[in-house]
Amino acid sequence: MDSETAGLLKKLIDGERVAHLGTVRGGAPMVSMTLYMAERDYSAFYVHVSRLAWHTQDMMQDGRVALSISESDDRRADPFTLMRVTIRGEATQMISGPKDAWLTRFPEQAINFTLADFSFWQITPRDARLVAGFGRIHNISAAELKQ
Amino acid sequence: MDSETAGLLKKLIDGERVAHLGTVRGGAPMVSMTLYMAERDYSAFYVHVSRLAWHTQDMMQDGRVALSISESDDRRADPFTLMRVTIRGEATQMISGPKDAWLTRFPEQAINFTLADFSFWQITPRDARLVAGFGRIHNISAAELKQ
Numbered sequence: 001m002d003s004e005t006a007g008l009l010k011k012l013i014d015g016e017r018v019a020h021l022g023t024v025r026g027g028a029p030m031v032s033m034t035l036y037m038a039e040r041d042y043s044a045f046y047v048h049v050s051r052l053a054w055h056t057q058d059m060m061q062d063g064r065v066a067l068s069i070s071e072s073d074d075r076r077a078d079p080f081t082l083m084r085v086t087i088r089g090e091a092t093q094m095i096s097g098p099k100d101a102w103l104t105r106f107p108e109q110a111i112n113f114t115l116a117d118f119s120f121w122q123i124t125p126r127d128a129r130l131v132a133g134f135g136r137i138h139n140i141s142a143a144e145l146k147q
Numbered sequence: 148m149d150s151e152t153a154g155l156l157k158k159l160i161d162g163e164r165v166a167h168l169g170t171v172r173g174g175a176p177m178v179s180m181t182l183y184m185a186e187r188d189y190s191a192f193y194v195h196v197s198r199l200a201w202h203t204q205d206m207m208q209d210g211r212v213a214l215s216i217s218e219s220d221d222r223r224a225d226p227f228t229l230m231r232v233t234i235r236g237e238a239t240q241m242i243s244g245p246k247d248a249w250l251t252r253f254p255e256q257a258i259n260f261t262l263a264d265f266s267f268w269q270i271t272p273r274d275a276r277l278v279a280g281f282g283r284i285h286n287i288s289a290a291e292l293k294q
Binding site for chain 2: 017022023024033066077078079088109131
């Protein structure tokens with residue numbers, strides 16, 4: 001991955017706060033919005049989810065996930081040019097998790113730590129696919145993703 | 148669905164322009180950002196996609212999809228309160244499609260109609276799941292979705 005692409009990817013992942021998490025539910029696709037946090041080197045991504053949520057039930061059945069992070073729609077003329085990346089990987093439930101960093105990023109989420117049904121899941125990337133513009137598609141390995 | 152919920156759903160679907168499309172790829176989840184357009188009564192949703200795109204290849208293998216539409220992140224204190232809906236359904240490739248309405252909605256997309264590899268797909272909803280706020284989750288049938 002060239003340094004310009006790496007810079008775009010960093011701007012995207014570090015600049016956004018919400019992602020769309022893809023899981024398999026009964027053999028069919030499911031997608032739901034989640035908050036996310038990335039390790040500084042993108043070796044792992046974290047979500048903090050309730051076991052009452054469908055995506056959590058799905059990950060308990062099958063840890064394979066896709067996490068899509070897209071530039072927020074800024075109402076530009078052509079929204080198809082919004083940059084986006086999809087990270088595919090394996091999700092595993094964590095015993096504890098990066099609570100302090102999460103609360104620094106999402107202070108309003110403190111309430112969820114008082115609820116017994118929430119826990120962190122770690123997503124370890126297998127690969128990623130970056131769409132940086134029309135026809136500017138980059139397939140990225142987990143090794144390349146790690147900056 | 149009560150009229151307040153129906154109003155929120157309408158505001159969401161009519162107000163946004165991009166969605167996240169979930170497909171199954173080799174048995175695993177895939178999610179990618181797409182532009183979308185809805186029938187006025189939400190009996191169908193449309194995407195205009197290239198057969199070179201992974202999601203199109205996936206839909207050709209298995210038409211089951213999930214289309215997630217979320218409020219754009221407006222940088223509010225708690226992004227977990229962003230409203231979102233996931234429509235699950237069946238995607239089928241169309242011979243033609245709603246080209247004029249699509250171009251009214253996305254004028255900059257005209258170029259894609261000069262490319263042979265783009266076509267419309269229609270997503271017929273099977274059900275939907277609306278998250279209108281913390282704990283405000285509504286499971287919606289296709290019949291209820293149709294307004």
